[in-house]
Amino acid sequence: xxxxxxxxxxxxxxxxxxxxxxxxxxxxxxxxxxxxxxxxxxxxxxxxxxxxxxxxxxxxxxxxxxxxxxxxxxxxxxxxxxxxxxxxxxxxxxxxxxxxxxxxxxxxxxxxxxxxxxxxxxxxxxxxxxxxxxxxxxxxxxxxxxxxxxxxxxxxxxxxxxxxxxxxxxxxxxxxxxxxxxxxxxxxxxxxxxxxxxxxxxxxxxxxxxxxxxxxxxxxxxxxxxxxxxxxxxxxxxxxxxxxxxxxxxxxxxxxxxxxxxxxxxxxxxxxxxxxxxxxxxxxx
Amino acid sequence: xxxxxxxxxxxxxxxxxxxxxxxxxxxxxxxxxxxxxxxxxxxxxxxxxxxxxxxxxxxxxxxxxxxxxxxxxxxxxxxxxxxxxxxxxxxxxxxxxxxxxxxxxxxxxxxxxxxxxxxxxxxxxxxxxxxxxxxxxxxxxxxxxxxxxxxxxxxxxxxxxxxxxxxxxxxxxxxxxxxxxxxxxxxxxxxxxxxxxxxxxxxxxxxxxxxxxxxxxxxxxxxxxxxxxxxxxxxxxxxxxxxxxxxxxxxxxxxxxxxxxxxxxxxxxxxxxxxxxxxxxxxxxx
Ligand SMILES: Nc1ncnc2c1ncn2[C@@H]1O[C@H](COP(=O)(O)OP(=O)(O)OP(=O)(O)O)[C@@H](O)[C@H]1O
Ligand SMILES: [Mg+2]
Numbered sequence: 001x002x003x004x005x006x007x008x009x010x011x012x013x014x015x016x017x018x019x020x021x022x023x024x025x026x027x028x029x030x031x032x033x034x035x036x037x038x039x040x041x042x043x044x045x046x047x048x049x050x051x052x053x054x055x056x057x058x059x060x061x062x063x064x065x066x067x068x069x070x071x072x073x074x075x076x077x078x079x080x081x082x083x084x085x086x087x088x089x090x091x092x093x094x095x096x097x098x099x100x101x102x103x104x105x106x107x108x109x110x111x112x113x114x115x116x117x118x119x120x121x122x123x124x125x126x127x128x129x130x131x132x133x134x135x136x137x138x139x140x141x142x143x144x145x146x147x148x149x150x151x152x153x154x155x156x157x158x159x160x161x162x163x164x165x166x167x168x169x170x171x172x173x174x175x176x177x178x179x180x181x182x183x184x185x186x187x188x189x190x191x192x193x194x195x196x197x198x199x200x201x202x203x204x205x206x207x208x209x210x211x212x213x214x215x216x217x218x219x220x221x222x223x224x225x226x227x228x229x230x231x232x233x234x235x236x237x238x239x240x241x242x243x244x245x246x247x248x249x250x251x252x253x254x255x256x257x258x259x260x261x262x263x264x265x266x267x268x269x270x271x272x273x274x275x276x277x278x279x280x281x282x283x284x285x
Numbered sequence: 286x287x288x289x290x291x292x293x294x295x296x297x298x299x300x301x302x303x304x305x306x307x308x309x310x311x312x313x314x315x316x317x318x319x320x321x322x323x324x325x326x327x328x329x330x331x332x333x334x335x336x337x338x339x340x341x342x343x344x345x346x347x348x349x350x351x352x353x354x355x356x357x358x359x360x361x362x363x364x365x366x367x368x369x370x371x372x373x374x375x376x377x378x379x380x381x382x383x384x385x386x387x388x389x390x391x392x393x394x395x396x397x398x399x400x401x402x403x404x405x406x407x408x409x410x411x412x413x414x415x416x417x418x419x420x421x422x423x424x425x426x427x428x429x430x431x432x433x434x435x436x437x438x439x440x441x442x443x444x445x446x447x448x449x450x451x452x453x454x455x456x457x458x459x460x461x462x463x464x465x466x467x468x469x470x471x472x473x474x475x476x477x478x479x480x481x482x483x484x485x486x487x488x489x490x491x492x493x494x495x496x497x498x499x500x501x502x503x504x505x506x507x508x509x510x511x512x513x514x515x516x517x518x519x520x521x522x523x524x525x526x527x528x529x530x531x532x533x534x535x536x537x538x539x540x541x542x543x544x545x546x547x548x549x550x551x552x553x554x555x556x557x558x559x560x561x562x563x564x565x566x567x568x569x570x571x
Contacts, residue, residue, distance in 0.1 A: 006392045010378075017380040098375040102435060105342045106393035107365040284305075284345040 069251025293356030379421030
């Protein structure tokens with residue numbers, strides 16, 4: 001246990017010194033300030049928006065869910081940036097620089113070493129994601145007096161998505177150099193987002209081919225599916241035209257959802273970590 | 286059965302092979318280090334010295350063969366608990382102070398030596414004044430000495446040092462030499478890689494010379510630098526009289542002439558470790 005704390009602390013200190021946190025905090029502050037401004041303008045003008053008389057759209061819910069969806073997307077993005085920069089060089093990068101060897105020859109065990117680095121990054125990213133998500137919720141509540149039907153679960157799903165990205169990034173760091181690994185993880189992340197958007201388009205066009213491709217991508221990259229499920233939850237009580245319009249938008253929510261994908265995500269995470277431990281145990285340093 | 290046989294070697298590798306893709310870095314190496322023994326590993330660049338010690342400390346997996354430290358499989362926690370290692374290329378995080386580097390390694394080795402141990406180790410490598418200095422403010426030689434102090438955290442029984450003096454000035458080298466002799470006095474076993482023959486000759490009990498992944502010569506420095514004979518070049522070809530010394534040279538020439546041979550040259554085979562080394566490895570640089 002003390003070894004876990006020592007290694008996790010080592011990683012944490014590295015992140016502080018490399019100014020990873022400083023950069024992310026500045027970016028986050030800028031995002032939250034802009035987000036507050038957007039909410040402020042949207043909700044003060046809400047009363048001036050009048051849909052045609054025969055169209056029944058709940059403009060406050062529509063605006064709230066749309067803005068929260070945007071916030072969730074940004075939180076996921078910033079969380080993934082943090083996750084990747086905390087972990088992209090955990091094995092190859094640190095080994096190339098000669099930082100890893102003195103640690104590996106200590107009687108700690110490679111599995112403990114790797115999992116400690118994972119845990120350290122996971123704790124940091126979970127706290128970060130929940131904090132940003134919580135602040136975004138508070139901003140929407142304060143400016144627009146709207147809260148989603150489900151508040152905690154979407155945040156946890158976002159955090160879960162980021163934790164999966166951490167596991168993938170650590171797994172990648174065993175076989176790829178830092179730069180290649182960073183590129184690979186961001187490409188996967190981008191592919192996941194694209195697949196999610198494609199799914200929305202597929203449903204709007206009623207194209208089964210696109211829907212299937214999107215569904216397969218959601219299972220292959222479950223961080224994306226968790227994020228989509230979170231989007232689904234924040235608009236789960238919308239119905240009629242409001243719900244229909246939200247579904248059409250970029251933050252439309254999941255078509256693969258519920259406990260199936262949540263359990264699959266846990267299994268996926270465990271497999272990624274187990275593969276990481278296996279590859280690391282066989283890697284020459 | 287003799288009891289000696291049941292005492293495990295401090296470090297032992299047997300029939301060790303390592304292949305990196307097409308490169309066969311080790312081709313079946315046997316080597317042991319006994320308790321309290323200081324063994325030097327010599328060889329040209331690329332001979333496989335670092336590969337051998339990396340396998341012994343569990344950083345690299347052998348393709349074939351065994352490696353053990355204090356009777357435990359190399360790389361296992363039991364083996365690592367007995368081990369101190371200084372890598373050929375290493376770095377400590379630049380933002381750690383000397384004291385913090387040692388403190389980190391104390392925690393990882395479960396050493397309870399505290400500040401007293403850290404102070405003692407820094408003094409051993411002449412870094413007592415640099416205790417609070419950050420690594421990125423240290424010269425290369427200071428970092429290497431800190432690396433040696435780091436390897437000694439937790440009083441390991443077996444020390445593996447890969448070119449520990451490559452960045453050191455003559456005074457620094459002397460500090461390390463004295464330190465190694467002191468450690469041997471305490472029963473610590475050491476496997477030392479170096480290109481500095483004079484250093485190896487001064488401190489090592491035994492030397493193994495590696496060439497292209499094979500041990501080509503092994504023995505004590507005295508054995509390896511014993512007079513090696515006289516070489517006589519006659520019309521019959523070149524012949525080496527093993528064990529002959531300079532004193533025998535004139536007699537050997539006279540005998541050959543008396544036997545009707547034409548003598549073209551005579552050479553007393555020189556006797557330093559350097560000669561043995563160069564003879565064993567050729568002029569190979571890879
Ligand atoms: N990670 C690696 N991948 C591929 N080949 C390697 C790797 N490490 C070492 N080698 C090769 O294995 C051989 C032995 O290398 P090693 O580092 O053990 O030599 P060395 O005796 O320590 O040399 P030096 O005196 O230069 O430190 C060399 O041919 C080297 O190119
Ligand atoms: Mg080497």
